[in-house]
Amino acid sequence: MNDTINHLVQQLSELLIERGWMIATVESCTGGMIAESITRMPGSSDWFERGFVTYSNDAKQELVGVSSESLHDHGAVSSAVAREMAVGGIQSSRADLAVSVTGVAGPDGGSEEKPVGTVWIAWADRNGKVIDQEYLFSGDRQQVRLTSAQSAFAGAIKILNSM
Numbered sequence: 001m002n003d004t005i006n007h008l009v010q011q012l013s014e015l016l017i018e019r020g021w022m023i024a025t026v027e028s029c030t031g032g033m034i035a036e037s038i039t040r041m042p043g044s045s046d047w048f049e050r051g052f053v054t055y056s057n058d059a060k061q062e063l064v065g066v067s068s069e070s071l072h073d074h075g076a077v078s079s080a081v082a083r084e085m086a087v088g089g090i091q092s093s094r095a096d097l098a099v100s101v102t103g104v105a106g107p108d109g110g111s112e113e114k115p116v117g118t119v120w121i122a123w124a125d126r127n128g129k130v131i132d133q134e135y136l137f138s139g140d141r142q143q144v145r146l147t148s149a150q151s152a153f154a155g156a157i158k159i160l161n162s163m
Contacts (some may be wrong), residue, residue: 002146005037008153012038013047015160016097022049023156024095026064026085028076028102029119031055033149049095054085064088064100077102077114079122079132086124086132096126097159099152103135105144119148123159131159 016023025034035051038044052063057076060066065088070080082102089098103119110116115136122132133155137147 004150005146005153006041008150008157009037009041011157012153012160013041013044015157016047019096019160019163021096021160022047022094024049024089024093024098025051025152026089026098026100027051027053028055028060028085028100029105030101030145030148030152033145034099034101034152037149037153049093052089052092060085060102064092075114077104077118077120079120079134082120082122082132083124083130086122087130090124090126097156098124099156100124101148101152103137103144103148105141105148107141117144119144119151121148121152121155123155125159131155 027034032053038048054060054063057071064085066081066084074080082100085100086098100122104110104116106116117137119135124130137144
């Protein structure tokens with residue numbers, strides 16, 4: 001992948017192992033990139049519980065319980081859906097922390113309200129804390145996906161460091 005992601009995964013692994021925690025991923029626009037980055041690291045089975053690739057709206061609903069109301073009212077690329085994806089990742093796994101990513105990677109699919117590069121990332125923990133953040137990344141499809149993964153890792157590290 002790249003050195004930045006490898007470094008972030010290493011940091012995340014150390015923090016999760018220190019706490020005895022497991023993480024789950026719930027990915028849409030990154031299509032499993034975050035889980036793949038984790039499982040590339042030897043020993044990741046000690047702290048990676050599972051990953052969900054919820055690319056379609058049906059998958060978001062069926063695998064992690066995103067409500068049809070949130071999808072209809074806010075769209076798949078929204079705070080509400082990112083938060084429900086992260087919470088669903090916790091509820092549908094044995095993980096202590098879940099990260100979700102949903103966005104418009106491009107080159108098509110953007111709108112005036114949600115241009116290409118719009119990404120929502122959410123983190124939820126087993127204690128009920130949920131944090132989300134909106135980003136507007138630049139670059140081509142691969143760059144948006146890569147930057148989304150980096151931001152997902154950086155956010156998880158920040159959350160774990162603040163505990």
